[in-house]
Amino acid sequence: MTHLPSLLILTFSPIRSDPRVLKQVELFKDKYRVSTCAYGDAPDGVEEHFALPADSRGWPSDKVGLISHQYGRVYDGLPAVQSARAILPKGKFDVILANDLNTLPLALELEPRLGVHADLHEFAPREKEDNVKWRLFIAPFMRWLCSRYLPLAASVTTVSQGIADEYTKDYGMPVKVVTNAAPYAAGTVRPAGERIRLIHSAAGQRYRKLENFVEAMKDAPAWLTLDMIVMPNEPDYVAELKALAADVPAITFRDPVPYKDLVRTLTEYDVSIVFLPPTNFNLKNALPNKFFEAVQARIALIVGPSPAMVGLVKEHGLGAITKDFSAQSLRETLFALTPEAIDRWKQSADAAARPLSAESQVAVWETVIADIVGAG
Structure with a gap:
């Protein structure tokens, strides 16, 4: 039997209720030896699961670090990062698929043998720009993460073309699109009634x-x-x-x-x-x-x-x-x-329903992970 490469799917979200990450698990579970790290129980079909404590949040609260621009300290202090460091082995995985910007530095630190793919679910530097405090204190931290770590990812995907274009404009790397399409579901049309x-x-x-x-x-x-x-x-x-x-x-x-x-x-x-x-x-x-x-x-x-x-x-x-x-x-x-x-x-x-299904989109993930494996 051919030895399958190992893939860690890393997210600071409750994985069993995260549609985008579940699609990654479903796509890769028969093609790689898939492990997951997330909040909650293991999704179906994975080889190993590293559960994060439910109270280990993945977003910054170090006010002193944020105000003084000590962003390395801010990241190291994230409870989710500390919890993940305690349970995830370095150098064990061939590839890591890092979901959202806040997992990317950790994924790189874990030293996967072949590389890291970053899947960004939002344009992180402007995620809550309608909030003044967030714009003043959190946004600069997000920009620091992007500038420092995105160039180190082997490849990057995001959820829409507008967000992909913004990452490319601001940070210079090519970004592919995988929409949040739902899996294909067989169905029939029910005519509208009077109500x-x-x-x-x-x-x-x-x-x-x-x-x-x-x-x-x-x-x-x-x-x-x-x-x-x-x-x-x-x-x-x-x-x-x-x-x-x-x-x-x-x-x-x-x-x-x-x-x-x-x-x-x-x-x-x-x-x-x-x-x-x-x-x-x-x-x-x-x-x-x-x-x-x-x-x-x-x-x-x-x-x-x-x-x-x-x-x-x-x-x-x-x-x-x-x-x-x-x-x-x-x-x-x-x-x-x-x-x-x-x-x-x-x-x-x-x-x-068929052309707008997840099956038409996730091929992009399949290709970028295969490229990382092939390059290695």
Whole structure:
């Protein structure tokens, strides 16, 4: 039997609920001897798992180090880095796939025999640029990480072309794109009925301006309803949002759905709203999981004028695009929906399900890891 190269998939996230990282595991588990390091239990099919303590956060809190620009000290002090150093052996792995910028220095430090691939899920230096404190203190640390460590990666991928272009412009290396496409799911189109069911899922974060949905659905006609799945990222904000929606009978909040059940759950609906006001660079250039999950569920899409999403909606005829990111524009688009238009968009989603699936995207990862192995 041929000796398979060893691959460590490294992430500071709960791996069993991280769709992008799970796709990496699924892609490589039969091609390499895959180990994982992450929060939580091991994903299915890996050879070895190094579990990080749930309370070992992967983002900086060393205020003195940040203010004094002692960025090596800041990185060394990250609890997730300290925990990972205690359990991960140096020199054991042939290749490391480092997810997000905060794992890259650690991956390089672990001295894989052949090299490190960096998969960047955001444009890290501008991730929370809408927050003044973050912009003043964290952003310079992120820029330091990029300048110092990105050139040492054998290859780099990210989630959209706009983000890839920004990394190349600012840091000079070529960056390939692997979108957050969902795995292909066989399915059929369910015609829209007299009542149109809308769905929106989101992290409960203030900068996402989810109050736009409440404003848009005020006095909605009886044939139009919206279910919202909002994660409790900022509990006070989520409570405010639910209080604001209490007098809007068209809106219902439902509990989060396990990732494995998400596409099947979406088939209960007619339209997914993927409406992300560009309050920071990453939201402006977003091409999120939920966009592709709607396609696999064979339902229509309503998106704001986000460049990456607009291109795909137009190319494949997947739905409608609002004029701008105002609640009024969203309201006008929703109130103009018809079953006939939705059925056309659903048919287009069915036709696009295969070309917009994860299987069409992850070949990029397969190639870059194979290139590292081949070069070694």
